[in-house]
Amino acid sequence: MKTGDGMRTRFYNARILTMEPGRDVFLGEVWVIEDKIIFVGTEEEGRSFCELHKGAIMIWDREIDCKQNLLMPGFKNAHTHSAMTLMRSKADDLPLSDWLNTQIFPVEAKMTGEDIYHLSKIAILEYLTSGITSVFEMYLTPYTVADAFRDCGMRCVQTSCVNNFSQSVELLEKYYLELNSRDAFNSFLLGIHAEYTCSKELLEKCAELVHKYKAPFWAHLQETEKETKECIERYGMSPIELFDSLGLFDYGGGGYHLVWTSDKDREIMKKRNLFVVTNPGSNLKLASGIAPITKYLECDIPVAIGTDGPASNNCLDMFREMFLVTGLAKVKDMDARSVDAAEVLKMATVNGARAMGLDDCDYLAEGKKADIIMLDLKQPNMQPINNIVKNIVYSGSKSNVLMTMIDGIIRYENGTFNIGVDPEELYSKAEEIKKRIYD
Amino acid sequence: MKTGDGMRTRFYNARILTMEPGRDVFLGEVWVIEDKIIFVGTEEEGRSFCELHKGAIMIWDREIDCKQNLLMPGFKNAHTHSAMTLMRSKADDLPLSDWLNTQIFPVEAKMTGEDIYHLSKIAILEYLTSGITSVFEMYLTPYTVADAFRDCGMRCVQTSCVNNFSQSVELLEKYYLELNSRDAFNSFLLGIHAEYTCSKELLEKCAELVHKYKAPFWAHLQETEKETKECIERYGMSPIELFDSLGLFDYGGGGYHLVWTSDKDREIMKKRNLFVVTNPGSNLKLASGIAPITKYLECDIPVAIGTDGPASNNCLDMFREMFLVTGLAKVKDMDARSVDAAEVLKMATVNGARAMGLDDCDYLAEGKKADIIMLDLKQPNMQPINNIVKNIVYSGSKSNVLMTMIDGIIRYENGTFNIGVDPEELYSKAEEIKKRIYD
Numbered sequence: 008m009k010t011g012d013g014m015r016t017r018f019y020n021a022r023i024l025t026m027e028p029g030r031d032v033f034l035g036e037v038w039v040i041e042d043k044i045i046f047v048g049t050e051e052e053g054r055s056f057c058e059l060h061k062g063a064i065m066i067w068d069r070e071i072d073c074k075q076n077l078l079m080p081g082f083k084n085a086h087t088h089s090a091m092t093l094m095r096s097k098a099d100d101l102p103l104s105d106w107l108n109t110q111i112f113p114v115e116a117k118m119t120g121e122d123i124y125h126l127s128k129i130a131i132l133e134y135l136t137s138g139i140t141s142v143f144e145m146y147l148t149p150y151t152v153a154d155a156f157r158d159c160g161m162r163c164v165q166t167s168c169v170n171n172f173s174q175s176v177e178l179l180e181k182y183y184l185e186l187n188s189r190d191a192f193n194s195f196l197l198g199i200h201a202e203y204t205c206s207k208e209l210l211e212k213c214a215e216l217v218h219k220y221k222a223p224f225w226a227h228l229q230e231t232e233k234e235t236k237e238c239i240e241r242y243g244m245s246p247i248e249l250f251d252s253l254g255l256f257d258y259g260g261g262g263y264h265l266v267w268t269s270d271k272d273r274e275i276m277k278k279r280n281l282f283v284v285t286n287p288g289s290n291l292k293l294a295s296g297i298a299p300i301t302k303y304l305e306c307d308i309p310v311a312i313g314t315d316g317p318a319s320n321n322c323l324d325m326f327r328e329m330f331l332v333t334g335l336a337k338v339k340d341m342d343a344r345s346v347d348a349a350e351v352l353k354m355a356t357v358n359g360a361r362a363m364g365l366d367d368c369d370y371l372a373e374g375k376k377a378d379i380i381m382l383d384l385k386q387p388n389m390q391p392i393n394n395i396v397k398n399i400v401y402s403g404s405k406s407n408v409l410m411t412m413i414d415g416i417i418r419y420e421n422g423t424f425n426i427g428v429d430p431e432e433l434y435s436k437a438e439e440i441k442k443r444i445y446d
Numbered sequence: 447m448k449t450g451d452g453m454r455t456r457f458y459n460a461r462i463l464t465m466e467p468g469r470d471v472f473l474g475e476v477w478v479i480e481d482k483i484i485f486v487g488t489e490e491e492g493r494s495f496c497e498l499h500k501g502a503i504m505i506w507d508r509e510i511d512c513k514q515n516l517l518m519p520g521f522k523n524a525h526t527h528s529a530m531t532l533m534r535s536k537a538d539d540l541p542l543s544d545w546l547n548t549q550i551f552p553v554e555a556k557m558t559g560e561d562i563y564h565l566s567k568i569a570i571l572e573y574l575t576s577g578i579t580s581v582f583e584m585y586l587t588p589y590t591v592a593d594a595f596r597d598c599g600m601r602c603v604q605t606s607c608v609n610n611f612s613q614s615v616e617l618l619e620k621y622y623l624e625l626n627s628r629d630a631f632n633s634f635l636l637g638i639h640a641e642y643t644c645s646k647e648l649l650e651k652c653a654e655l656v657h658k659y660k661a662p663f664w665a666h667l668q669e670t671e672k673e674t675k676e677c678i679e680r681y682g683m684s685p686i687e688l689f690d691s692l693g694l695f696d697y698g699g700g701g702y703h704l705v706w707t708s709d710k711d712r713e714i715m716k717k718r719n720l721f722v723v724t725n726p727g728s729n730l731k732l733a734s735g736i737a738p739i740t741k742y743l744e745c746d747i748p749v750a751i752g753t754d755g756p757a758s759n760n761c762l763d764m765f766r767e768m769f770l771v772t773g774l775a776k777v778k779d780m781d782a783r784s785v786d787a788a789e790v791l792k793m794a795t796v797n798g799a800r801a802m803g804l805d806d807c808d809y810l811a812e813g814k815k816a817d818i819i820m821l822d823l824k825q826p827n828m829q830p831i832n833n834i835v836k837n838i839v840y841s842g843s844k845s846n847v848l849m850t851m852i853d854g855i856i857r858y859e860n861g862t863f864n865i866g867v868d869p870e871e872l873y874s875k876a877e878e879i880k881k882r883i884y885d
Contacts, residue, residue: 100786291774296777324843386572405843
């Protein structure tokens with residue numbers, strides 16, 4: 008596995024799913040130079056492309072025979088808290104408020120920025136195995152989180168978890184300014200932890216920032232019925248109504264979870280061009296409920312998909328989440344026609360990219376970022392090949408992920424990682440951190 | 447990968463989860479001779495075992511360093527229709543009755559016994575990747591199904607899908623007598639397709655067989671609300687009440703699905719020692735509902751887990767099913783404490799074995815059948831190792847399955863199959879069958 012700047016990679020003999028609207032899977036080639044896709048098409052179109060470009064003969068660092076396996080854009084995990092790998096399988100079978108107050112906040116109080124750096128990398132390994140090329144992240148120490156993603160070469164869009172007890176609006180602005188101009192892998196969107204952990208004053212100060220930068224705004228939003236009801240008791244408004252009344256959504260943005268929304272909430276979401284990031288695995292495990300995905304689609308509200316963190320899900324697996332999105336919609340509506348596979352795959356790729364502001368990572372197309380995955384269609388769960396999109400969503404698995412390329416560099420291939428650190432070393436670090444914090 | 451009769455395999459340096467009640471994971475060894483486990487214990491206990499047996503020095507065909515990965519009993523997939531691989535991704539997003547009548551029955555009418563033989567083997571490949579060592583199968587041609595499982599060396603307990611339109615009670619008796627004495631891998635339990643496809647006369651004839659052989663009885667049971675209501679309209683009784691009134695459950699047995707049951711149904715289930723086989727993936731995808739697992743547990747009714755067939759799920763993956771069992775129970779009860787990981791893992795192993803009459807496949811223990819899997823704990827989704835049982839159920843994946851051994855023979859190891867046929871050959875067969883039936 009070769010890596011480095013200036014890499015030129017040719018993928019050939021591939022089935023290709025570009026995710027562009029109306030374009031079916033076809034057999035062809037994808038060419039990557041440095042961080043970008045320069046060509047996507049059939050073998051014949053590739054020859055024409057060379058002729059057009061003055062008979063250029065491409066010199067490749069690597070030519071990969073895809074053996075008719077599938078190339079497609081990487082998955083966008085649109086909500087996570089990576090470093091919570093520490094609490095995986097430590098904090099299960101508890102309702103959200105107990106979970107937060109007894110198992111999460113006390114542990115987080117002991118975590119250092121360096122802990123978070125190493126623990127995030129364990130999540131990055133897992134993202135790679137699941138074909139995830141970008142994540143929408145929220146955690147305690149944005150700089151060390153950004154360091155982890157930069158050092159591993161994975162794309163990370165962060166938002167802040169500012170609340171009454173940690174971080175501040177001043178820090179939020181500092182993160183926004185610094186993390187948007189730091190390196191190729193990191194960016195930052197304005198946001199807070201959630202309504203129930205933020206005072207009105209804090210929200211008002213955030214609204215000033217939103218207007219100052221004309222920027223979208225994000226938060227954990229209407230995840231549980233309790234949270235939603237208590238906000239209505241406090242303000243006479245749901246969190247969405249409250250945020251909208253404060254001008255927080257004047258430049259769009261969205262919310263994570265959004266399990267409990269009213270018609271009025273959805274009207275605001277539509278009007279403000281908000282995104283929903285649904286987290287079905289986490290919503291089951293914490294017994295938060297089943298999000299009304301069909302209603303969002305009926306209102307043309309775009310939905311993206313996130314795993315949530317490894318303490319709440321506990322798996323960072325987009326395949327499991329994709330099946331859950333469609334399966335739960337079907338059972339919630341008691342209608343097997345609800346939310347079909349093509350819709351779900353769009354959520355996990357294109358909509359995720361748009362929600363995260365990664366407009367150059369949505370399709371597998373010329374000029375787009377080379378964030379590409381290869382899926383093994385020769386595993387038995389993909390056979391026979393009746394319909395590739397349905398196979399991915401209904402029977403696909405992370406075991407089908409043969410390769411994950413980000414920004415033109417292959418970071419995972421045939422079970423081997425290329426993130427500059429040995430996984431065993433990270434596991435040892437995690438053991439040390441566990442001992443220090445839990446023992 | 448060596449195979450054959452008389453194989454002697456020593457697994458060492460393994461974490462071991464025997465699934466025996468109250469026994470925690472420990473570091474040790476598992477010794478297999480032919481089809482049986484002859485020793486499970488620590489390295490030191492192994493030395494004592496040898497001394498006790500007159501200083502016997504074991505000669506091994508193969509000694510496997512498990513590198514502290516996990517050995518545990520294989521999963522029991524307690525409800526499936528393997529050959530429906532043909533219809534995978536062909537018959538999605540439809541309610542159960544349309545699905546059966548427009549996409550399944552017309553295709554099945556064209557399938558031959560030989561088709562079913564090859565198509566079942568594609569499912570067998572997938573079972574092996576998911577650590578499944580036995581399946582509870584129901585399909586159209588029991589002899590060619592049995593041939594497929596025998597030829598691949600996988601354990602298969604069949605039941606009949608007899609109904610008004612195919613097979614007969616006479617055939618059911620013939621299957622029962624012949625498939626229970628044919629080879630080491632196959633057995634057969636009495637059963638029918640479902641109440642809604644069987645006349646009362648047929649059910650009464652089945653009851654005679656049940657009494658003649660003092661045998662348990664199985665069926666698709668109360669999968670949808672419609673099916674349950676229509677039975678009540680026909681007979682004034684639910685399917686469970688009807689079957690019980692006919693004496694069909696006098697020797698136990700159980701049902702697949704059991705999504706829609708009343709307190710009265712559950713009383714009968716408890717009284718007759720019936721098993722529930724829950725199929726959560728299929729119940730979501732066909733919008734059948736969420737089974738009341740917590741209520742079954744409250745009544746001490748044992749629950750096992752099945753994937754259902756690849757046309758309804760569409761994935762033959764026990765990890766996805768295990769997460770669904772706990773996740774759906776939590777959201778149905780709106781209580782994150784419902785049905786914890788240990789309970790679910792017992793369902794997927796011990797309870798499955800008991801439901802299927804495979805009492806010698808329940809634990810990883812001396813004298814039991816050598817149906818053993820090895821799970822990779824060094825994949826990032828299993829790290830850090832806070833709690834192995836929770837890791838398996840909440841974040842485990844088929845990508846963690848390093849090895850699947852059945853009856854003392856390794857059938858799957860590090861991504862390579864050992865079932866006597868090249869997967870590519872099976873995929874080509876499936877393409878031929880698809881062309882003949884669909885085109």
